[in-house]
Amino acid sequence: MQYRLIPLMIFLLTLLSGCLSATQLSVIGFNVESGDADPDYIANQYIQPIRGVDVWGFSEVQNQAWVNRFETAIEVNNKADFKSLLGTTGKADKLAIVYNSNDLNLIKIEELKQINIGGSVRASLVGHFQVKSTQQEFLFMVNHLYRTNDQVRHEQARLLNRWAKKQQLPIIAVGDYNFDWDVKNGENKRDSGYDLLTENDVFTWVRPQQIIATHCSSRYNTVLDFVFISSPIKPSSASSKILYPEADYCPDTPQKSDHRPVKATISLPRVQP
Known part of the structure; x- marks a missing residue:
C-alpha cells in the first residue's frame, strides 16, 4: 500500500508546485517612430539581437508590414513562433x-476606445494572455498618450487609472506616456x-x-x-532597464527611432481569473 501511495504523492506535489509557482516574464516597450525611421534598419540593429523576450509592445507602428518585419527579426534568435496583433487606431502611428x-x-484582444479621446489619437491595445506552463493569466497593454495636449493626456491617465482599478488580473503596461520625467x-x-x-498605487513604475533619457532630443x-505594473504585482519582483544607453544612440537619424526601448523582467503573482 505504501508503494502505491508514492506515485500519487509525487503527482500531487508536482501539481501543487505548479499551482503555487510564479511566472517570470520579460517584456519590452519600443516606440519605433513611424514616418521617420527605416523598419529594416531598426529590425536588424535593435530588435534582432535581443533574445528571451516574451512580449513586445510597439508604438508608432506605420502598418502591418512594419509589424511583420519586427516579428521576423524577433524570431531569428529565438526558437519560438511569435505572433502579432496590430491596433486599428492611430492612422500611421498604430500600436502593436x-x-x-x-x-x-x-x-x-481589446482596444480601450475611451483612451482615444476625440478619435484622433490611439486606443490602448490590451492582450489577455495565459502562460501555458502555469495557467497564470495577465493583461499586457501598450499605450501612446497625447504629446501636444496636456489636458487630453491627463484625462487619458485618469481613465487608465480608473480602468485598471476594475481589473482583477495583473497588468503590465508599456509604452510612450509622454510624462517627461526629468x-x-x-x-x-x-x-x-x-x-x-x-x-493610489494602482500602477507602479x-x-x-x-535613468537616462528615452527620447533623443536637444530640448x-x-x-x-x-x-508600469498594477498593484497585484509586487514592485520588488520587477526590474527594468533602458536599452542602448550609449551616447551615440542619439541623435536621431532617418534610419533609426528617436526612442530607446525599455525592457522589464517581472514575476507574476498567482492570481485566479
Missing part, C-alpha cells in the same frame, strides 16, 4: 503587440499625468536603476517611455 505563442495563449530631478519635475496614472532630458 508581438508575443511568444509557444509559451503564451492569447485569450482576448532625468536629474524627476521626483520634483515631471508631467502630472504620471501622478494621475499611479494615483518599474523604475530602472540607471528635453527626460523619460517618456515607461513600464
Whole structure:
C-alpha cells in the first residue's frame, strides 16, 4: 500500500508546485517612430539581437508590414513562433503587440476606445494572455498618450487609472506616456499625468536603476517611455532597464527611432481569473 501511495504523492506535489509557482516574464516597450525611421534598419540593429523576450509592445507602428518585419527579426534568435496583433487606431502611428505563442495563449484582444479621446489619437491595445506552463493569466497593454495636449493626456491617465482599478488580473503596461520625467530631478519635475496614472498605487513604475533619457532630443532630458505594473504585482519582483544607453544612440537619424526601448523582467503573482 505504501508503494502505491508514492506515485500519487509525487503527482500531487508536482501539481501543487505548479499551482503555487510564479511566472517570470520579460517584456519590452519600443516606440519605433513611424514616418521617420527605416523598419529594416531598426529590425536588424535593435530588435534582432535581443533574445528571451516574451512580449513586445510597439508604438508608432506605420502598418502591418512594419509589424511583420519586427516579428521576423524577433524570431531569428529565438526558437519560438511569435505572433502579432496590430491596433486599428492611430492612422500611421498604430500600436502593436508581438508575443511568444509557444509559451503564451492569447485569450482576448481589446482596444480601450475611451483612451482615444476625440478619435484622433490611439486606443490602448490590451492582450489577455495565459502562460501555458502555469495557467497564470495577465493583461499586457501598450499605450501612446497625447504629446501636444496636456489636458487630453491627463484625462487619458485618469481613465487608465480608473480602468485598471476594475481589473482583477495583473497588468503590465508599456509604452510612450509622454510624462517627461526629468532625468536629474524627476521626483520634483515631471508631467502630472504620471501622478494621475499611479494615483493610489494602482500602477507602479518599474523604475530602472540607471535613468537616462528615452527620447533623443536637444530640448528635453527626460523619460517618456515607461513600464508600469498594477498593484497585484509586487514592485520588488520587477526590474527594468533602458536599452542602448550609449551616447551615440542619439541623435536621431532617418534610419533609426528617436526612442530607446525599455525592457522589464517581472514575476507574476498567482492570481485566479
